[in-house]
Amino acid sequence: MSRLFFHFEYKGGRVPDDEGKELANLKEAHRYALLLINQATRDFEAATDWRDWRIQITDVSDLPLLTVLFPFRSPGGYAAKAAGFSP
Numbered sequence: 001m002s003r004l005f006f007h008f009e010y011k012g013g014r015v016p017d018d019e020g021k022e023l024a025n026l027k028e029a030h031r032y033a034l035l036l037i038n039q040a041t042r043d044f045e046a047a048t049d050w051r052d053w054r055i056q057i058t059d060v061s062d063l064p065l066l067t068v069l070f071p072f073r074s075p076g077g078y079a080a081k082a083a084g085f086s087p
Contacts, residue, residue, distance in 0.1 A: 001022045001023065001024055002022070002023065002024075002059065002060075003059075003060055004020055004021060004022075004023055004057055004065070005017040005020040005057065005058045006020070006029075006033055006036055006057055007056045007058065008040070008053065008055055009053070009055070010052050010053045010054075014056075026057075026065060029057050029065070029066060030057075030068060033055040033057060033066075033068040034068065037055065037068065037070050037071075041070070050071075053069075054068060054069045054070060055068045055070075
């Protein structure tokens with residue numbers, strides 16, 4: 001298990017994850033990032049243009065391990081299905 005951090009990044013800024021989450025591998029981290037994307041797009045869909053957003057997954061030393069892009073779709077779209085989420 002490793003502590004990984006899920007930073008929301010967009011053109012011109014970053015919303016840092018200061019807590020992180022313990023996960024076994026990058027496959028789990030990718031799935032978790034898709035769940036975060038699904039939640040964000042459902043909670044803020046009407047007010048946000050997601051085209052330039054992504055989640056940068058890093059380790060404890062802030063080394064980038066994986067970048068997960070926000071799909072330009074509505075909630076319940078690709079990100080939700082890929083993560084196994086059913087509304």
